Amino acid sequence: SLLPILRYPDPRLNKVAEPVTVFDEQLKTLVADMAQTMYDAPGIGLAAPQVDVHRQVIVIDISEDRNTLQVFINPEIVTASAEKAPYDEGCLSVPGIYEEVERPARVTVRAQDVNGKFFDIQAEGLMAVCLQHEIDHLKGFMFVDYLSQLKRNRIKTRMLKEEREKKREK
Ligand SMILES: O=C(O)C[C@@H](Cc1ccccc1)C(=O)SCC(=O)c1ccccc1
Numbered sequence: 001s002l003l004p005i006l007r008y009p010d011p012r013l014n015k016v017a018e019p020v021t022v023f024d025e026q027l028k029t030l031v032a033d034m035a036q037t038m039y040d041a042p043g044i045g046l047a048a049p050q051v052d053v054h055r056q057v058i059v060i061d062i063s064e065d066r067n068t069l070q071v072f073i074n075p076e077i078v079t080a081s082a083e084k085a086p087y088d089e090g091c092l093s094v095p096g097i098y099e100e101v102e103r104p105a106r107v108t109v110r111a112q113d114v115n116g117k118f119f120d121i122q123a124e125g126l127m128a129v130c131l132q133h134e135i136d137h138l139k140g141f142m143f144v145d146y147l148s149q150l151k152r153n154r155i156k157t158r159m160l161k162e163e164r165e166k167k168r169e170k
Pocket residue numbers: 042043044045046047088089090091092093129130133134
């Protein structure tokens with residue numbers, strides 16, 4: 001089912017997500033709901049805290065045909081290149097805002113799949129950007145935290161204004 005996505009600056013987006021320890025049917029249902037929510041948004045990634053579930057679960061699909069779902073449970077960055085790369089990032093919790101963020105160009109991530117099996121992935125390009133963006137969500141960080149305080153405050157003001165307008169429409 002579609003899950004409501006929390007909007008910045010909702011304080012629940014700053015909570016640190018708990019590790020997953022039980023790999024059961026409920027986890028599979030959460031992953032399916034997150035995938036459906038991501039495709040519907042549409043987005044190329046989604047982290048569980050964005051749907052107010054504070055567990056270390058991420059879904060990503062950067063494929064052209066939007067038919068290649070990747071699931072990362074309890075992910076951690078084990079190596080990151082010294083070389084950085086800029087990218088205009090967006091976020092489903094900060095709709096309509098795209099700002100340049102610099103991150104390590106290549107990362108190695110260790111994670112578990114939905115059955116609890118460990119795997120390592122080497123990522124570069126958009127996959128590296130998206131993985132770091134989603135893993136930040138699990139730590140209670142968002143891409144706006146890398147911007148200047150001036151820019152972040154302008155975005156916060158705009159999001160709050162849109163939230164008020166949305167409520168008035170109802
Ligand atoms: O908020 C999120 O985690 C989802 C976010 C992931 C992301 C995008 C770009 C750079 C880093 C991380 C998004 O998917 S925002 C929407 C978006 O970028 C997009 C949507 C449809 C097609 C292609 C891109």
